[in-house]
Amino acid sequence: xxxIDQPTEMTATEGAIVQINCTYQxxxxxxxxxxQQHAGEAPTFLSYNVLDGLEEKGRFSSFLxxxxxxxxxxLKELQMKDSASYLCAAMDSNYQLIWGAGTKLIIxx
Amino acid sequence: GAVVSQHPxxxxxKSGTSVKIECRSxxxxxxxxxxxxxFPKQSLMLMATSNEGSKATYEQGxxxxxxxxxxxxxxxxxxxxxxxxxEDSSFYICSAKDSQLGSSPxxxxxxxxxxxx
Numbered sequence: 001x002x003x004i005d006q007p008t009e010m011t012a013t014e015g016a017i018v019q020i021n022c023t024y025q026x027x028x029x030x031x032x033x034x035x036q037q038h039a040g041e042a043p044t045f046l047s048y049n050v051l052d053g054l055e056e057k058g059r060f061s062s063f064l065x066x067x068x069x070x071x072x073x074x075l076k077e078l079q080m081k082d083s084a085s086y087l088c089a090a091m092d093s094n095y096q097l098i099w100g101a102g103t104k105l106i107i108x109x
Numbered sequence: 110g111a112v113v114s115q116h117p118x119x120x121x122x123k124s125g126t127s128v129k130i131e132c133r134s135x136x137x138x139x140x141x142x143x144x145x146x147x148f149p150k151q152s153l154m155l156m157a158t159s160n161e162g163s164k165a166t167y168e169q170g171x172x173x174x175x176x177x178x179x180x181x182x183x184x185x186x187x188x189x190x191x192x193x194x195x196e197d198s199s200f201y202i203c204s205a206k207d208s209q210l211g212s213s214p215x216x217x218x219x220x221x222x223x224x225x226x
Contacts, residue, residue: 033214033215035217040200040222041219041220042115042202042217042218042219042220043153043202043217044217045214045215045216045217048214085152087152087153089215095206096158097143097215099152099153099155100152101151101152102152
């Protein structure tokens with residue numbers, strides 16, 4: 001079956017770095033997405049990886065290893081506004097997104 | 110960037126009435142749109158996939174006669190919650206991806222918070 005695993009909750013300190021891991025199993029693969037969702041709001045797109053390696057975008061970076069079925073989202077210089085849920089989603093061969101349950105990130109001062 | 114407009118943002122209705130939620134892709138065409146439901150502190154739950162010009166595909170356990178989906182054009186999909194009940198109160202979110210791009214990211218509407226009294 002198709003499955004996405006990511007930690008339920010993580011806590012980090014303002015100014016620090018945090019890495020949110022995601023493992024996936026899908027029927028075919030057309031990319032891995034990360035979304036940020038603040039409470040009560042719709043998700044917003046953060047990153048898309050389809051090739052192995054690290055994609056850097058400002059304070060956020062995303063990594064993909066297709067052979068391992070693994071991705072991570074790296075957040076640097078954490079700010080209080082980064083407190084949110086981070087959703088990992090893999091696109092299968094039919095271009096359908098398989099969603100993880102989300103990782104709630106708590107930032108402490 | 111790509112924008113998806115969802116309307117209304119919030120709605121309060123009485124039990125037994127119907128509510129229509131619109132989802133529009135503003136600057137791209139979307140042959141496929143997705144409707145999600147999200148309960149507090151839970152992840153997105155895909156309800157149905159809306160296909161332009163054809164019937165929607167519903168996920169298991171979602172009543173198609175209760176959640177009517179119409180995708181009449183390449184930029185508009187609507188979800189109608191019929192005979193709403195308090196248990197239908199939830200956060201409904203639509204998303205769409207650019208039909209021109211195979212692996213484009215999903216773009217989400219801002220969501221509709223439905224409260225049924």
